[in-house]
Amino acid sequence: MSKKLTKHEYQYLVEKTMPTSRGLRNVLAAFFTGGLICAIGQVFLMGMKELGVDEETAYMLTTVIMIFLGALLTGLNIYDKIGKFGGAGASIPVTGFSNSIVSPAMEYKKEGYVMGVGARMFLIAGPVLVYGIFASVVAGLIYYLWVQAM
Amino acid sequence: MxxxxxxQTVVLSxxxxxxxxxxxxxxxxxxxxxxxxxxxxxxxxxxxxxxxxxxxxxxxxxxxxxxxxxxxxxxxxxxxxxxxxxxxxxxxxxxxxxxxxxxxxxxxxxxxxxxxxxxxxxxxxxxxxxxxxxxxxxxxxxxxxxxxxxxxxxxxxxxxxxxxxxxxxxxxxxxKQGNGPRITHVTCGAIIDMGIKDANNMGGAMAPAACDTILRHLQDTGRSLDYYDLVLTGDLGSFGRSILTRLLKDNGVDPEGRYEDCGCMIFDLERQDVVCGGSGCGCSATVLSAYILELMNQKKLNRVLLVATGALHSPTWIQQGESIPCIAHAVSLENIPE
Amino acid sequence: MTDIIKAFVTGGIICVIAQLLIDYTKITPARIMVIFVVSGVILGVLGIYPAIVEFGGAGATIPLTGFGNTLAKGVMKAVNETGLVGVLTGGVKAAAAGISSAITFGYIMAIVSKPKLK
Known part of the structure; x- marks a missing residue:
């Protein structure tokens, strides 16, 4: 090239001119989608409390129902569209967690039930479990020491 | 021979x-x-x-x-x-x-x-x-x-x-023989890596490779861009296309009016929800083999420079924090009067 | 009805925070999911998240931060009951229903359904 930009100058040019997703549309879509999913969960929660289920079990069952709905909508080839519309509004609720487990399970069935479905099911959700559980152990240890010190 | x-250019005699x-x-x-x-x-x-x-x-x-x-x-x-x-x-x-x-x-x-x-x-x-x-x-x-x-x-x-x-x-x-457009020159690109690490920004990563190969081709052959009816990049998409236009202009070559990108041609960017356009090996392959070849056979286009770009990364290298090495190869297709 | 609106708003705001992180920083969605779970654990241990659940109900428990809070709640409860052993058992025990159901439903869907290009 006769006139050479340095890597740094070029990266700056790209950064400055590239299209971005910044804007109200994504934020509103995330708010609406995430809010709606949670509101549906709240309806189940209240329904169960109405039926006399104790609070802790009701919360747990609500989570299970939402996971089921996320899995079902993924299996029906619908959740990816919700994700495309809602962004984080679809991926942060537990339905999105379910989608992240079901979608690779479906995708990698072709590679067999052991090395495909079995091994790749947690391709995306794996880190969430690893860091979530690890954080709970660290937190538990600190809590234990704190209780002992008291 | x-x-x-x-x-970097080969003349096919x-x-x-x-x-x-x-x-x-x-x-x-x-x-x-x-x-x-x-x-x-x-x-x-x-x-x-x-x-x-x-x-x-x-x-x-x-x-x-x-x-x-x-x-x-x-x-x-x-x-x-x-x-x-x-x-x-x-x-x-x-x-x-x-x-x-x-x-x-x-x-x-x-x-x-x-x-x-x-x-x-x-x-x-x-x-x-x-x-x-x-x-x-x-x-x-x-x-x-x-x-x-x-x-x-x-x-x-x-x-x-x-x-x-x-x-x-x-x-x-x-x-070797037959009727149709001929391949007269080939410019095989060198690998260019400007340090772009975002695998979702292939157009931005690949544009400098296209620019390098086009300028090299023009310099090697002594041609100006006006020689061609159409310079056709493979799959830079709408963003890569705008960056390449800018890079070429900075180097004194104005591609306006004779530059197209297969990624922007194969889909309707407004209607088909493809964000910046088409990509993949099949993008330039199908546009060239179907559309461009047809136009050349009808003599609506007589001199076309195909510049197909490639991002030569793998998910493993990207996860290891590396940037994207890119390449562009140019092939000159011409209707030569008998 | 008020509870449903509270859940809507709470869940919506949590998701908006994630969306802003995706759009305005270079953090990838996978990392944001990890950050949210870990934040949930931290806020849970500090007693802040339970207050959010108190207000938002399912709007606070359904997002990934709620999953983190469940882990934190579980581990603290187990430590109170069984001491040091609880550090290792509490979190996963509390999250067991979620993890097991995700695996089960995932497996069933893999059998009955196949991915499609729309």
Missing amino acids: STRTGK NPPVVIGGAAIVGKKEGDGPLARYFDQIIDDEYFGEKTFEKAESRLLRDTLAKTLEKCGKSAQDIDFIISGDLQNQCTAASYAFRDVQVSFIGIYGACSTMAESLALGAMLIDGGAAEMTACMTSSHFCSAERQFRYPLEFGSQRTPTSQWTVTGAGCILLG
Whole structure:
């Protein structure tokens, strides 16, 4: 090239001119989608409390129902569209967690039930479990020491 | 016999002829602006096969058969099949041609594969190693997603610089003799890496490689850009296209009015929800083999410089924090008056 | 009805925070999911998240931060009951229903359904 930009100058040019997703549309879509999913969960929660289920079990069952709905909508080839519309509004609720487990399970069935479905099911959700559980152990240890010190 | 001119360009002294070509595409491409030029549009993304990988192989096999049929040739007339794709170890092509018993050269140039296979095929013919070569490549949206991104049913948003992998295969039959446009020059690019690390911004990553190869080609051949009716990049998409235009202008070459990008042509960017446009090996392969070839045969275009770009990264290297090495190969196609 | 609106708003705001992180920083969605779970654990241990659940109900428990809070709640409860052993058992025990159901439904869907290009 006769006139050479340095890597740094070029990266700056790209950064400055590239299209971005910044804007109200994504934020509103995330708010609406995430809010709606949670509101549906709240309806189940209240329904169960109405039926006399104790609070802790009701919360747990609500989570299970939402996971089921996320899995079902993924299996029906619908959740990816919700994700495309809602962004984080679809991926942060537990339905999105379910989608992240079901979608690779479906995708990698072709590679067999052991090395495909079995091994790749947690391709995306794996880190969430690893860091979530690890954080709970660290937190538990600190809590234990704190209780002992008291 | 081929000769070199300048640093990277090869002059083909008996320019090989484009005998014919064919392209088969998927449904979304068949919904696009170039639909009527494609030889076949297939609605089922599995193409009747069990997996997306097999579907892509089938696509290549069918495209070769279609090309041979259109040109009135048989597989035994071909001296080399030169093909590649985006699957691991280039397997779509290897599996596609395991039963044809023709010398096979498997290449990997990512999305630059069509220009790479044309360049190699032309040099083989001009060098006397072949009478006829089939130059082809394919990509499949679903197998590429598996290779490079997320499972199909995973709900995620595409970033604003992302592109949509074309499902399609294109094949061009090159011969020593015949009627049709000829390949007169080949400029094989050097690898250019400007440090872009975002695998969802291929246009931004690849534009400098295209710029480098175009300027090199012009310098080596002593031509100006006005020599060509059309300079055609492979799959820079709308963002890469605008960056390349700017880079060329900074170097005193104004491409306005004679520059197009296959990624922006194959889809309707407004209507088809592909963000910045098409990408993948199949993008330039299908646009060239179907649309551009048709325009050249009708003499609506007489001099075309195909500059197909490729991003030569893998998910592993990107996860290891590396940037994207890119390449662009240029092939000069010309209608030469008899 | 008020509870449903509270859930809507709470869940919506949590998702908006994630969306802003995706759009305005270079953090990838996978990392944001990890950050949210770990934040949930931290806020849970500090007693802040339970207050959010008190207000938002399912709007606080359904997002990934709620999953983190469940892990934190579980581990603290187990430590109170069984001491040091609880550090290792509490989190996963509390999250067991979620993890097991995700695996089960995922497996069933893999058998009955196949991915499609739309």
